[in-house]
Amino acid sequence: MPEALEQDYTQKQLLEVNKALSSGMFVHVRRMLAHMADCDIALLIESSPYKGRAVLWQLVDPDVQGEILEELSEDVRSGIIAQMDPTLIAAATADMDVDDLAEVLRSLPDAVYQEVIGSMDSQDQERATLALSYPEESAGALMNTDTVTIRPDVTIDVVLRYLRIKGELPEATDELYVVDKNNQFLGGVSLASLLTSNPGLTVRSIMEDEYESIPVTMDESEVAQLFERHDWISAPVLDENQHLLGRITIDDIVDVIREDAEHSMMSMAGLDDEADTFAPVVKSTQRRSLWLGINLITALSAAFVASFFESTLSILPILAVLNSIVPSMGGVAGNQTLTLVIRGMAVGHINSANQKSLVYKELAIGALNGLIWAILIASVVALWQWDFNLGLVIAFAMFMNLLAAGMAGAFIPLLLKKMNIDPALAGGVILTTVTDIVGIFAFLGTATWLLI
């Protein structure tokens, strides 16, 4: 029967399991888990504080552990696998799709990896070796080998009989692929056209052969863009000689899209890779400290620049009071441009033909912003401190810094991308360094020159 408010239901279920868990009613929890869908158990584990996870995992039926591992995010999964016995890992991964299997194997420490591979049967070892032969984040690593292929010259009737004997199709199969006897890819036939066409026709006569297939080496983000643009449900993956290797399905693409979009946001906050909301404290602190360390260097550089003006500051302490306003506004404005450009690059809007006009546009916005906020801050400061010259100084510094912010916000990600550095990861710090230093120089420098 349809379930009305599934989301609320899931949340309620989670709360109940948590309650039972904290009261130590493990038998009850085990029984509840046995009735939950795999994906809900995965969500429960991901939303459990770190310590609760090991207990939960012990209570999960070993027969479904493999499916749950597939559903878990990489970070949470590797935490759980680290505490599992290698033979149990081998058993849990036995039925995994090739792409998930590769992901799990990649996350294992070397010694455990050898043990896991060693306790697999030869067929699974072969699957594992194949899965690991493609580079991470390529179409090959994302691909499954569960394609159903047919020949072009048979009739639909024959295909229908073949499918009835087969009895089942792999998940997310929306089309069968047509190949010749050398496994050369010729085209595809959708399940819908199999169902709606005259059974006397041949496969060739109904197959789609204007095909955009995916080379096995294509980057997963590009694959995701293609899926998104073409509204695909699955797509064939070919080698350089147009042989069919496998297929990619939309459920894996959804993960790539979510991860890509989140990656930018998390990277910009210096949280790269920390996809686990409830990672242990020490691990989280370690991961975040890199970013804080880099920021400390930026802040110290800014302080170092300010130290040139120590005598100015001792004469006019109001400058010290106002000193953080211009860098702060520059940081925010620059971050707006930076975010826009990083997002534009991620969705493929920015290319060599239009990046010049992007920079001009952001410079124009910077100049316009600069004008507006210069006038405003000048008025506020002039009225607050009753000092017209001070207002002029801060107005000039604001204009210069917002112009610099627009330029830096547009140039930095373009340059970083050319240097193959992830702009989301490094862009923010470099930008803040620029806007801090330009802001302080412009404000304290102009003040020293005009007011002292």
Place this chain on the structure above:
Amino acid sequence: MPEALEQDYTQKQLLEVNKALSSGMFVHVRRMLAHMADCDIALLIESSPYKGRAVLWQLVDPDVQGEILEELSEDVRSGIIAQMDPTLIAAATADMDVDDLAEVLRSLPDAVYQEVIGSMDSQDQERATLALSYPEESAGALMNTDTVTIRPDVTIDVVLRYLRIKGELPEATDELYVVDKNNQFLGGVSLASLLTSNPGLTVRSIMEDEYESIPVTMDESEVAQLFERHDWISAPVLDENQHLLGRITIDDIVDVIREDAEHSMMSMAGLDDEADTFAPVVKSTQRRSLWLGINLITALSAAFVASFFESTLSILPILAVLNSIVPSMGGVAGNQTLTLVIRGMAVGHINSANQKSLVYKELAIGALNGLIWAILIASVVALWQWDFNLGLVIAFAMFMNLLAAGMAGAFIPLLLKKMNIDPALAGGVILTTVTDIVGIFAFLGTATWLLI
């Protein structure tokens, strides 16, 4: 034939069109556009500077304008529609899916909307009214009414014959829905099981009836979470009496997932709604200025707090030099926590059962971070200025501010969510205000007390 490097090919195509466009070879451009896929034309328009778009749009074949409007992002689309004649809009929207139609109609100014509705035929008017009857961002607004339904008591053979007569299935159809004569939803039959089952069986015997369906009022982000968790390709939408209203397909869900994930990132930079990389300068400046205005108030508040310590600053100008370090570190650390919590809420990891342990965890990280960076900054400052007491003062301020940052970063989004305010939009400013003010107070206050 399969196309090897489609992505590169698309980029090359875009560059060629841009070149032809800027040399004024409009006839040539028109011919190129006629050979491009709709989704590629949409990408071309989205990656064109604002002025080029109107020219490009004139060169697009009116027969495909509707499909291209469907592919465009909301922001870019409304810019183009604003320049179109209402009768042309009506013509272009005639073949749209109901959900896209609603989106376009919602973006029209009232007068144009009336004109567009007026120039539609009565069938389209009905479709439009239905589409607009569901609230924006609900399952209803996302849903299409192109379901194919069958009865439970017929045999598969009958269904197969029905489908052959029908001749075509709506896009992304992976299952047919089973309803009784009152349109009450009973279950679904996948195309795969139609193809693999014995034609003599009844629909009832092969239909899936353990169904999680979607209530028409469910929020689109919740719908997306369900799709993601269950790897669905399409799902039925029901009213409160379990009548089938329509279905939602994965291609629309992919858009929701991308938009949701981007929305957080863009909102955190104060770029809410600005999905258009090449929006006109004045419009962009307007949109971004709200955020800059709020930030100016934050920066002025911080300056106001600092102004209490003007006499301290005039005695010890080194305090002015160092004053921005502690707020800066607090801002970065707090932003890490904030981003993590916003993302955790977006993917459904955070609920009332675990938010306490989340806050404790972030407080613990804040304390540990505080300790590390307090010791480090104390050493740097004590050595740089050869002043042990100054080192102690900045260490104390750093510890307090990183503790405050962890607490604020976790509490602010939880509180904002309870108040139904988007944490991604408002969280950052509130957080910065907290870490700026705590940082300045802790540093300058302690310095005034201990060093003066």
